Amino acid sequence: MSICKVCLFLFFFPFLSFAQLAKSYTPLPIQDTIPAITYTSLSKRLDVDKSQVAEPQKKVNNYIKYLYEERFKYVVSNFNDDYIITEGELTSYLQQILTNIYKSNPQLSQETMVYAFRSSIPNAFSFGDGNLAVTLGLLSRLKNDSQVAFILCHEMAHYHRKHGDKQIQALAKLNYDKELQKKLEHNNTYSYKKELIKSLELSITKHSRTYEFEADSIGLTYFLNTNYDRNAPVECMDILSKSDKGLDQNIIDFKKYFDFPDYPIKPSWLTYEKSTTWHKSEKDGEFGDSDTTHTHPNCMRRQAALKRQLQGKGAVTITSANDLFQSIVTQSTFEQITSHYHFKKYGKALFGSLLLLERYPENAYLHAMVSKCIYQLYTHQKNHEIGKVLEQPDSRFDDNYDQFLTFFQQLRLTEIASLGYFYSAGRRQIDASNEDFWHAYWLCSQLPVSKILPSKVKAEYAATFPKGKYLTNMP
Numbered sequence: 001m002s003i004c005k006v007c008l009f010l011f012f013f014p015f016l017s018f019a020q021l022a023k024s025y026t027p028l029p030i031q032d033t034i035p036a037i038t039y040t041s042l043s044k045r046l047d048v049d050k051s052q053v054a055e056p057q058k059k060v061n062n063y064i065k066y067l068y069e070e071r072f073k074y075v076v077s078n079f080n081d082d083y084i085i086t087e088g089e090l091t092s093y094l095q096q097i098l099t100n101i102y103k104s105n106p107q108l109s110q111e112t113m114v115y116a117f118r119s120s121i122p123n124a125f126s127f128g129d130g131n132l133a134v135t136l137g138l139l140s141r142l143k144n145d146s147q148v149a150f151i152l153c154h155e156m157a158h159y160h161r162k163h164g165d166k167q168i169q170a171l172a173k174l175n176y177d178k179e180l181q182k183k184l185e186h187n188n189t190y191s192y193k194k195e196l197i198k199s200l201e202l203s204i205t206k207h208s209r210t211y212e213f214e215a216d217s218i219g220l221t222y223f224l225n226t227n228y229d230r231n232a233p234v235e236c237m238d239i240l241s242k243s244d245k246g247l248d249q250n251i252i253d254f255k256k257y258f259d260f261p262d263y264p265i266k267p268s269w270l271t272y273e274k275s276t277t278w279h280k281s282e283k284d285g286e287f288g289d290s291d292t293t294h295t296h297p298n299c300m301r302r303q304a305a306l307k308r309q310l311q312g313k314g315a316v317t318i319t320s321a322n323d324l325f326q327s328i329v330t331q332s333t334f335e336q337i338t339s340h341y342h343f344k345k346y347g348k349a350l351f352g353s354l355l356l357l358e359r360y361p362e363n364a365y366l367h368a369m370v371s372k373c374i375y376q377l378y379t380h381q382k383n384h385e386i387g388k389v390l391e392q393p394d395s396r397f398d399d400n401y402d403q404f405l406t407f408f409q410q411l412r413l414t415e416i417a418s419l420g421y422f423y424s425a426g427r428r429q430i431d432a433s434n435e436d437f438w439h440a441y442w443l444c445s446q447l448p449v450s451k452i453l454p455s456k457v458k459a460e461y462a463a464t465f466p467k468g469k470y471l472t473n474m475p
């Protein structure tokens with residue numbers, strides 16, 4: 001039986017080999033809108049949820065329905081804003097593991113779907129309406145199928161125990177709590193409503209502490225019904241507890257990448273002192289968004305609880321990471337770069353590309369990404385908007401990221417332009433058979449220091465790729 005599953009697996013998932021990635025990478029498609037079939041099934045689900053609301057107070061009833069509608073809109077916006085990956089190997093892989101867990105747990109009806117989610121913050125969530133998600137950042141940190149399975153069991157437990165619905169109900173009751181209303185009488189209704197919606201979002205991304213322990217404990221009972229490795233739950237907590245540190249701590253060798261015969265690197269660029277300031281507030285950006293920073297102190301307590309529950313549960317099976325799993329991890333790592341670029345976090349995309357080039361030094365996709373990001377830094381610097389796409393150094397960042405930010409933040413406009421142009425021109429002889437290279441080279445040929453006209457680059461690209469996918473974007 002299990003052998004059959006493995007065969008099916010390999011048949012459906014053409015995994016990425018090191019040999020392929022040595023040369024290039026083809027990113028997953030990014031959908032612009034929610035697939036119609038998904039929208040329809042979510043709407044149906046919303047109707048069912050609303051029809052089952054049965055609180056004694058009518059206004060509480062209506063308010064719960066209203067919050068379900070808001071939840072529905074929130075989930076749809078996550079599809080429409082390209083965070084949820086609906087197609088491709090990552091999502092199919094997660095879905096396959098989810099199905100395996102349900103097969104081992106016939107007491108549960110298979111009401112959930114799982115998706116890979118475009119975020120680098122290691123996290124997973126249950127939206128409460130049957131949709132589960134695992135971020136690319138978490139996927140790239142896990143070590144085997146069993147760990148993925150435990151993460152999914154935890155999220156399934158949130159769903160099947162209706163933690164999200166319970167939080168919505170509590171929120172609605174709170175909203176009509178007479179005591180609370182008195183206190184809020186002087187509050188502006190609009191901002192109060194906004195606060196409530198915010199707490200709804202929070203209830204999706206950050207379940208309360210009690211629910212976390214319950215999801216671990218119930219999730220573990222689902223997990224123990226499967227054949228996955230029993231070391232995984234405890235290992236997952238170790239991984240989560242370390243998740244505010246970057247996975248790759250290597251210091252980038254700027255001289256290796258940005259020292260050109262016609263444009264030598266300036267030694268002054270390479271001086272670095274660890275930042276002493278805090279530029280980022282706890283509220284905005286990833287410090288604030290990160291679930292893990294808040295759950296950290298909890299991870300070790302959750303691990304202890306899991307260990308207690310696992311005592312005397314029989315032999316541990318050992319699974320080692322297989323080729324498919326390695327391919328999933330690698331794809332998650334590449335897709336984080338693609339996502340950062342798509343969401344205009346050019347600093348992060350550039351940083352990730354430079355780190356990954358250490359492992360795949362001849363990957364044309366990564367080299368093109370470096371050129372494109374520098375081009376974007378140039379245009380944003382020119383419009384005095386670099387702060388939107390490249391963070392300021394911050395003493396709380398990992399050393400390698402802080403050093404990277406220091407390097408790029410000190411450059412003048414013409415220096416950024418020069419790095420972009422010389423970098424992409426330097427790949428001309430090597431990457432000419434790659435379309436991403438041509439797109440990057442065409443962008444960088446528009447930089448003021450360029451020695452080649454964009455029209456000439458376009459003509460050369462068209463000659464090599466008469467049906468090139470970027471041609472339509474080149475006016």
Ligand SMILES: [Zn+2]
Pocket residue numbers: 154158207211212215
């Ligand atoms: Zn949870």
